[in-house]
Amino acid sequence: MNYKTKEKIYEKILLTSAFVSVITIILIGGFVFKEGAPLIAKVGLVKFLFGTQWFPTSGEYGIFPMILGTFAVTLVALAMGVPLGVSTAIFLAEFAPPKVTRVVRPAVELLAGIPSVVYGLFGMVIVNDIIMYVERTYLAGILKPEYQRGYSILSASIILAIMILPTVINISEDAIRSVPNEYKEASLALGATEWQTIYKVLLPAASSGIVAAVVLGMGRAIGETMAVIMVAGNTVAVPDSIFAPVRTLTGNIAIEMGYASGDHVRALFATGIVLFVIIMVLNSVATFIAKKGVSRS
């Protein structure tokens, strides 16, 4: 075999490995759809997506409360995690002395590597307890009794906010650091204070990176499973307060997969389809924003 044929073969092998991820995503989509779609067809898409009753063993499959739950938990988590994360990123990039950075950065990395079950245990034993105490001591007169149990959107969001911190910090910090030094120098030379420079120059220049960080954090929050089921209460009900217990889409699958049978399994795969579609849409939006950011700058 001459070397040209060999080279061709190597190239084909490499091309194949490059396509493995594409094939996998098609397989994932295919398998989850194959298992779940028949149930959606049977129940009806609208009834499945917007139904509020979930009694899979008696044939009622409405996942609307879970869709709401997923978004509620994610949004509240972002509301807490993003400001803290971006502030920490600015701190690390602009203010922190090297000695401090040397402590904070590995700490953040460690935070990223801790398994979600550990966060879940922490949330279940510590965070829920504190929330329940607050609910029963200070908010007892205001909240419905079933919203005074600790298990809530709030506690799930607190845990998720901690879990998305590393993603938000790392990517935002990179984005801030990649802003050309001249921008900063020019601003400071014009007499702006450090804060004004950060607020008016650095942050706008790094905005597309920060948006990317938020979107990735959001993806992680939507996809998180184990930690959330340990603290959210998993009640299937449309939430109307951040103290309400909720069930998320991922939680629904993880909680019930162990014992489900027949149509119940298909309903959980169908939940997977909804999750898959949400993530795909989110990804496309992220890609779109990233592109827009690049073409503008």
Place this chain on the structure above:
Amino acid sequence: MMTLKRFKIVVILVAALVVTVAVVGCSGSKSEDKAATDGTENAGQTGGQIKGTVKVAGSSSVQPLAEELAEAFMEKNQDVTVSVQGGGSSAGIESANKGTAQIGTSSRELKPEEKGYGLKETVIAKDGIAVIVNSGNKVTALTKEQIKKIFAGEVKDWSEVGDLKGPITVVVREEGSGTRDAFQEIVLSKEVKFISNAVVQNSTGAIKTAVTKDINAIGFISSGSVDSAVKALSVDGVLPSEATVLNGSYKISRPFLFLTKSEPDAAAKAFIDYVLSEEGQKIVSEKFVKVK
């Protein structure tokens, strides 16, 4: 280039370490037994010795028990390998039906459509289901009717059944769970639904934590997992215990099932016989309720 060389050495060393640990670790195990690779075809009696591989798959609640039984069994029958996989009761029932596992395990009764497979059911253990409350709760006994009303949402405050005041926090297992099914059937009856705002947890540990942390909570868990952190209630005057579950005076329990298709092969049969033997049932009774 010098650093690169050093780097390569480091990589090789790390890789070598990983491999060593893996190999050393595995050679210490009994499952290296050659029988494992022989597959099921060789299962059969040869000179009084049973050989072969038995695959047990199914409920994650049964799995730890099945593993302990398997280990004890293999100590006596060196030529048999019993491998236990957990993935859920339904998957276990399917595995037994399709023949991908000789023994399927389930921690719930079979559903009508699963009954249609014609699998042979062997009850290997019973799991009493205890109704638990916070240890600070003064209530010690409830009737089945009261429990039903609490879990159905008709009784919403502790003051309606006892001295304690406060809205009841109902904690239940997820839909499909064997514990929930049994509780539903025995306490609530089929037509009555659980109160919709109940906290749902999918494990004994999570329910226990919920009850330990919340003075107003009530839940149900495997009676083998009750300890001083929570308080088990007597139901209609009977406390859950090995004796009361075994003689049927404590009504709330679920079966642990071994499911086999038609006639199991010799190795699988030997394992099932061992599980039902006095020795096997002794292991069962360490945490669950024996059936004999």
Place this chain on the structure above:
Amino acid sequence: MSVKTTQKMAKAALWTAGFCTVAVLSLVIGYVMFEGIPHVNWQFLTMKPKKMGSEGGIFPIIVSTIYFTALTLAIATPIGVGAAIYLTEYTREGKITKIIRFGTEALAGIPSIVFGLFGFAFFVIALEPITRGWSLLSGALTGATMILPTLIRTSEEAIKTVPVSYREGSLALGATKWQTICRVVLPSALPGIVTGVILSIGRVVGETAALMLTLGGSMRMPGSIFDSARTMSMHLYLVALEVGTKPALDKAFATATVLILTIFIINTTANWLMKHFIS
């Protein structure tokens, strides 16, 4: 409010943010270690679990974790590095790379429980004759698909940093493209690739949701890749939640402690590698 006050307040706020992050971390880790360290000892590391994990140690689980991680990497690394080589050395940005990149990014965003559903339906059920159902192999194949995006991305970055002049030099000396890749590009990119691999180990070791549906959860020492097993993360979850008694919780926290220390060692190694070999 004067500009100066704002500046001072902003600075104070940012310091607080940094402090909060560290505080949160110390709280989580401190809590787990506080509960776990008293129960970590030599017996715990070298004995097998008894009574469903509420007694004894975690030795087979440590071995399973190593076994599972090694297998996952053995499957994913060649594919990931191959894909990265193709993307950097063989194509220009175009339709094909766009498709591949979309696939990779989409894969990176998929929640682990969906990987679990897929792994269960495909590797455990559909490929049962090959994988023997819930097994190390099924789990590792599922895990491999999960870390592929990270591997591709980090390897691509590493390969891109190899100066073009290296390649030109090699090609000018008459080496073929493949020889150039094998003997020049990959060796220079190796530290970066290894760092990517180490980062993936972190993800694999911490994963639970997907493995609950694919790995089978056996507590026993695995004899082959067709045996079912459990990783430390799974063990922690199963012992803490399925059993749920006080001794079981102690063992769970001890497992969590070992797990956190493992992750810490992995991270430190990756940082050390990056510092000493990449710059």
